[in-house]
Amino acid sequence: MTVGRTHIVGAGIAGLSAALAITRQGGEAVLYEAAPQPGGRCRTIHPDHGFAHDNGTHVLFTANRHALNLLKAVGARARWIEPERKGLPLYETHTGTMRQIGLSPWSWLRRSHRPAGLGITDLARILRLAFSAQECPVASIIGDRPIMDSLIGPLTIAVLNTPPNVASAQRLGLALRRLMWPRASRLLVAGTGLSEDLVRPAVETLQTQGVPILAGQRLRHLVTSRDRVIGLSLTDRTVALGPDERVILALPPYEIGRLLPALPVPRRFEAILNVHFRLAGPERPRFIGVTGARAQWLLVRRDHVSVTISAADATLNEIAADLASAVWHEIAPILSHIGIDASAARQPEARVVKEKRATIRQDATLLPQPPRLPLANLALAGDWLGVLPATIESAVISGEEAAAVLERSPSAGTHAARHHSPRREDAA
Ligand SMILES: Cc1cc2nc3c(=O)[nH]c(=O)nc-3n(C[C@H](O)[C@H](O)[C@H](O)COP(=O)(O)OP(=O)(O)OC[C@H]3O[C@@H](n4cnc5c(N)ncnc54)[C@H](O)[C@@H]3O)c2cc1C
Missing domain, CATH: 3.50.50.60 (FAD/NAD(P)-binding domain)
Known part of the structure; x- marks a missing residue:
């Protein structure tokens, strides 16, 4: 043949x-x-003036073997870095405090890395979620336990981009099972940006193999x-x-x-909204989770910070300038907390990127x-x-x-x- x-x-x-x-x-x-360029929903935006930023922050876990193998195949694996090696910093807005949590259950053996409120009955619930035989919403397994706010809720929204009261327990369970392997839950981000560290290396590899890409x-x-x-x-x-x-x-x-x-x-789809602020950040990126606010994740880079709001349908119709202002007020104290000169009263240049159909809605149907x-x-x-x-x-x-x-x-x-x-x- x-x-x-x-x-x-x-x-x-x-x-x-x-x-x-x-x-x-x-x-x-x-x-x-x-589109005029490859990459689809993974792309870096280069406006004529000001700073370049990704459409939205993308993270990979070390459990994502196929993605990491693709990065290796195109010579880009070393470009993806682990910003928070000691555990994921989580900022609790109501108390103004930051704690480090582990994403792997193995790391919870250390008290200092346990999510707030984690008790022995929660471990049973998390196991039920990870091995859920029947489809149901995530929230119907976890209930209103404190770990819903301190771990499972943020994780569900980050992984499934769907609110936990409707999100599929089986889909999240699959992801949790993959994260349970030792060293599978290390969180990686592109060192510079998605186009530089993922799309361009893939395109260049294909071009050396004679594959035309017609934009x-x-x-x-x-x-x-x-x-x-x-x-x-x-x-x-x-x-x-x-x-x-x-x-x-x-x-x-x-x-x-x-x-x-x-x-x-x-x-059916779910939106993701990112607000990017221009500022002088650290040499090496920082990645911080936020609870109790609209802002959910911060990726702080050398020249900007990107703030992610997933499952963002309720926020989509807000006026961009109002949203940027509200988000800046939420994150200025967090930035100060990690040593960046930021004040709620001085909002820097901001850009709002709304991805209306960021992913499919991954609910329990x-x-x-x-x-x-x-x-x-x-x-x-x-x-x-x-x-x-x-x-x-x-x-x-x-x-x-x-x-x-x-x-x-x-x-x-x-x-x-x-x-x-x-x-x-x-x-x-
Ligand atoms: C803001 C945001 C944050 C995200 N965060 C993460 C994350 O942290 N981690 C993670 O793993 N994933 C994340 N994702 C999801 C990830 O971006 C997608 O899963 C992935 O990029 C999907 O790739 P794809 O090739 O399936 O689809 P797409 O990227 O949508 O690619 C489809 C391509 O087809 C093109 N196209 C459409 N119609 C036509 C046509 N008729 N003819 C020719 N071309 C066409 C489009 O222009 C596009 O380039 C995020 C997505 C968004 C939007």
């Missing part, structure tokens, strides 16, 4: 991962991306014949596919729903999942596929699985479609 080019649509992390997997198999790939090319529709794709109608061209060519759609679910309306896809190979020569990828939380890790895995499913499929690269007539006229 001959296997021709694989056309990958979407150059986010899932698409880049798929392209790397195809080239590892010895195959030929080409990427099409609607500004939105897939308008697929041209199909029977069960195969025979053409891609893009922004300014139509690409006709040979009988041995394949397609990977590495796209968000709403795009899959538009292109292939018969497929079941998740249709059964999320619709399409087949990975809905057409004979077309596979799907994207962070929303599968049972893991929708993150960089699941995006990387989905790209690898799309390449593998095409490789395994007997009809993906055959000549079966040669005599089919196109369903749309512009396939030629």
Whole structure:
């Protein structure tokens, strides 16, 4: 059987991962991306004036093996650093105090690293959550115990971007089980930024392997014949596919729903909002959790601080300037606490980035999942596929699985479609 080019649509992390997997198999790939640049939801924003910052802070855990392997494969693993080696600093707004907590249950053997209020019955609840046999909301297992505020609530929102009263216990349980392995819960961030430390190294690796990345090319529709794709109608061209060519759609679910309306896809999303303030920060990034405030996480870099608010639907319609002011008042004392010259009365330049569909809503209902190979020569990828939380890790895995499913499929690269007539006229 001959296997021709694989056309990958979407150059986010899932698409880049798929392209790397195809080239590892010895195959030929080409990427099409609607935006002017690759990276998708992982990107650094470089405005004409002022400071550059990521769209939003992204963290990886050392449990995210596939993501870390991708970083190694593109020579970027050393660019991701652990900002808080001694435990995660958590600032409690009501008391104005900061304590360090461990994210792994092993670290709780040290009293100083236990989340506030953790008791012996909580360990049983956390185990029930980690090995939850039935689907239910996270809050229905943890209840109103103090660890909901000091650990499980912030972790649920950070990992699932969904409030704990509706978030899926099984999805969080999967993540918790992965974090339980020794040294799996170390938290990493990009040393400089997402484009510099993730996207650009992946793109450069693909380019050295001869993979073209065509930006500004939105897939308008697929041209199909029977069960195969025979053409891609893009922004300014139509690409006709040979009988041995394949397609990977590495796209968000709403795009899959538009292109292939018969497929079941998740249709509810959650927002993430980031407020970035320009300031003189430390040489090495700091990462701090916050409880009792709207601000949830602070990533303090050399020239700015990024403040994350996940599951942010309630905040989306607020006027950006008002929100920035409120968030600055919350974080100025935290910055002072770590030795940065910050006063609530002196708010620096701020930028608000709202990602309305940051991830799918990962609640305790059964999320619709399409087949990975809905057409004979077309596979799907994207962070929303599968049972893991929708993150960089699941995006990387989905790209690898799309390449593998095409490789395994007997009809993906055959000549079966040669005599089919196109369903749309512009396939030629
Ligand atoms: C603010 C924020 C914070 C986050 N924090 C974390 C975190 O801390 N840790 C973590 O692991 N994950 C985090 N995530 C999630 C992570 O960004 C995503 O899981 C991951 O980037 C998804 O990659 P993807 O390739 O599946 O999708 P996308 O990044 O959405 O890529 C899809 C690509 O397809 C392109 N496209 C869309 N339609 C078309 C079309 N018709 N034709 C051609 N191209 C098209 C898009 O422009 C995009 O480039 C965060 C996300 C956001 C928004």
